[in-house]
Amino acid sequence: MKKYLVLFAVIQLVITLQAQDVHLSHIHASPIHLNPAMTGVFQDGYLRLIANSRLQWETFTKGYKTVMASADLKLVNLNNSSILSGGIQVASDKAGDLNFSTNTASINFSVQKSFDRQSKNVVSFGFQGALINHRIDFSKMIGYEIETELITDAPETINAWDVSTGVTWFHSFYPKNHFYIGAALFHLNQPSISFFGDLDLYELPYDEVGKILYRKFIIHGGGKIGIHKNISLLPSFLIADQGPHREMKMGTFFKYENRRSRKDNDYAVYLGGWVRWYLEKDLIGTDAIDLSLRIDHESTIYTFSFDVNISKLTRVSQGLGGPELSVIKIFDKKNTKRKKFKVKCPAL
Numbered sequence: 180m181k182k183y184l185v186l187f188a189v190i191q192l193v194i195t196l197q198a199q200d201v202h203l204s205h206i207h208a209s210p211i212h213l214n215p216a217m218t219g220v221f222q223d224g225y226l227r228l229i230a231n232s233r234l235q236w237e238t239f240t241k242g243y244k245t246v247m248a249s250a251d252l253k254l255v256n257l258n259n260s261s262i263l264s265g266g267i268q269v270a271s272d273k274a275g276d277l278n279f280s281t282n283t284a285s286i287n288f289s290v291q292k293s294f295d296r297q298s299k300n301v302v303s304f305g306f307q308g309a310l311i312n313h314r315i316d317f318s319k320m321i322g323y324e325i326e327t328e329l330i331t332d333a334p335e336t337i338n339a340w341d342v343s344t345g346v347t348w349f350h351s352f353y354p355k356n357h358f359y360i361g362a363a364l365f366h367l368n369q370p371s372i373s374f375f376g377d378l379d380l381y382e383l384p385y386d387e388v389g390k391i392l393y394r395k396f397i398i399h400g401g402g403k404i405g406i407h408k409n410i411s412l413l414p415s416f417l418i419a420d421q422g423p424h425r426e427m428k429m430g431t432f433f434k435y436e437n438r439r440s441r442k443d444n445d446y447a448v449y450l451g452g453w454v455r456w457y458l459e460k461d462l463i464g465t466d467a468i469d470l471s472l473r474i475d476h477e478s479t480i481y482t483f484s485f486d487v488n489i490s491k492l493t494r495v496s497q498g499l500g501g502p503e504l505s506v507i508k509i510f511d512k513k514n515t516k517r518k519k520f521k522v523k524c525p526a527l
Contacts, residue, residue, distance in 0.1 A: 200395060200421065201247070201272045201283075202233075202243075203233060203245070203503065204233070204453075204455075204471075204503050205471070205484060205505055206399065206401070206415045206417055206428070206453070207401075207413070207432075207473075207482070208473075208482045209231055209247065209505065210527065211229070211249045211251060211266055211287055212247065212270070213361075213363070213397065213399060213417075214345040214347060214361050214362075214363040214397065214399065215287050215288075215289060215307040215344060215345045215363060216289055216304055216345035216347040216361055216363065217289075217303070217305065217345075217361070218251045218264050218265065218266045218287040218289040218303075218305050219251050219252065219253050219254075219262070219264020219289050219303075220264075220289075220291065220303055220527070221509055221524055221526070221527065222524050222527075223478075223509070223511050223526075224478065224509035224511040225252055225510060226250070226251075226252040226509070226510040227250070227251050227252070227507065227510075228248075228249075228250050228507070228508045229247075229249045229250075229505065229506070229507050229508075230246075230247070230506050231245070231247040231248070231503070231504070232245070232246050232247075232503070232504050232505075233245040233501060233502070233504075234501045234503075235486070235500060242501070243272060243274045243501075244272070244274070245270070245271070245272045246270070246271050247268065247269070247271075248268070248269055248270075249267065249268035249269075250266060250267055250268075251264060251265065251266025251287065252264065252265065252266065256520060260294070261290055261291065261292045262291050262520050262522045263289075264288070264290075265286070265289075266288075267284070267285065267287070268283075268284070268285045268287065269283065269285075270282070277315050277316050277319050277320060278315065278319065279313070279314070279315045280313070280314045281312070282311075282312040282313075282314070283309050283312070283341075284309065284310050285307050285308065285341075286307070286308055287305060287306065287307045288305070288306050289303050289304060289305035290303065290304050291522045291524065292522070293522045297351075297523075298351065298522055298523035298524075299350060299351045299352070300348070300349070300350055300351075301348070301523075301524065302346065302347070302348050302349075303346065303348075303349070304344075304345075305344065305345045305346070305363075306344050307341075307342070307343040307344070307345075308340070308341070309340070309341040309342075310340060310341070311339045311340075311341050311370065311372070311392075312336065312337070312338050313336065313337050313339075313372060313374070314335060315335055315336075315374065316335065317335060334374060335374075337371075337372065337373075337374060339370035339371060339392070340368070341368065341392070342367045342368050343363065343365040343366060343367060344363070345361060345364065346361060346363075347359055347360070347362075348360055349524070349525055351525055354405070355403070356402070356403050356404055356405055356411075357402055357403055358400065358401070358402030358403075359400055359401060360398075360399070360400035361397075361398070361400065362397065362399075363395075363397045363399075364394065364395070364397075365394065365395040365396075366393065366394045366395060367394065369391040369392055369393070369394060370391065370392050371390060371391055371392075372390070372391065372392045373390040373391075393421045393422035394421070395419065395420070395421035396420045396421075397420075399415070399416065399417045399418070400416055401415030401416065401527075402415075403434075409435055409436050409437070410433070410434065410435055411434045412431050412432070412433060413432035413434055413449070413451070414429075414432075415431065416429040416430075417429075423459060424457075425457070425458035425459065426455065426466075427455070427456045427458060428454070428455045428456070429453060430452050430453025430454060431451055431452075431453075432449040432471070432473065433450050433451060434447055434448070434449045435447065435448050436448075436475075445476075446474065446476050446477075447474070447475040448473070448474055448475075449474070449475075450471070451470075451471045451472075451473070452468060452470050452471070453469040454467075454468055454469075455469060457490075464490055466488070466489070467487060467488050467489060467490070468486070468487045469486055469487075470484060470485050470487060471483070472484070478510070478511060479506065479509075480505075480506070480507040480508075480509075481504075481505075481506055482504070482505045482507075483502070483503070483504050484502070485501070485502050485503070486500025486501050487500060488500040
């Protein structure tokens, strides 16, 4: 009986780790991760490079370590009102004493379609194909001296192909304000992610949970609202639903920009905060407050945030969720021979 209880506990751990995708706090600083339709959606440039790094729960356990990098660019004008964009993204996440890791590599394509000459209404359609790799080190498991044939028979690495899609609508209005709303559906094919194959062979009280990757549905939106010559608000929200897990986030950036002329923005400073709620099947509560500082310097964007945990987990976390850092670099088309793109995207 002990053998099956320990095995069941290990399977529970692995399945719990696999139940959700890599989690980032930054809504603005991980656009491709948020929605494939955000590929190529950036202002005044043709190439965007992004790097993200996050730590979580390091204060009381061997928590999550996440790194992510992406590159997306505007490829070609399809006609006078549409452009084709493409991008790639790689991510690595490691957690727990068994070094459970999730590694992904994806390729994205999107089409931005403008419905007027001024690009006041732009719709972007995106597609993502990805390879997912999971690894775990069973040799690091510590437990009772029991038979472990069922564990040793399991592979320590598995691979799966994944398909996702998304759409986003942007609307610009006087003078430089805008809002957007998007939706994305990840894991359309629900790839198999089980280390243990058919669990029924082991006569364990378990069902299909953990054998496939849950589909994830995301609704997100935001905008920019000028409230003074150099001050504006950038509110945003996110609702995510994946299997039994639901998350909602809402907040805003306060932006101050220094303008020497009408054409040049030397730098901008943003201060912001978001509240994150969890919406489980029979459990609703406030999880954390995300505090963020962002600095735009010419064509480079630096963002640092910290999660302040305010749930019941504060008994062990002491409120310390985890830091997150991102750097975004946009290469513009000045001094190049690249053709001017017909569709204008808003600054996010």
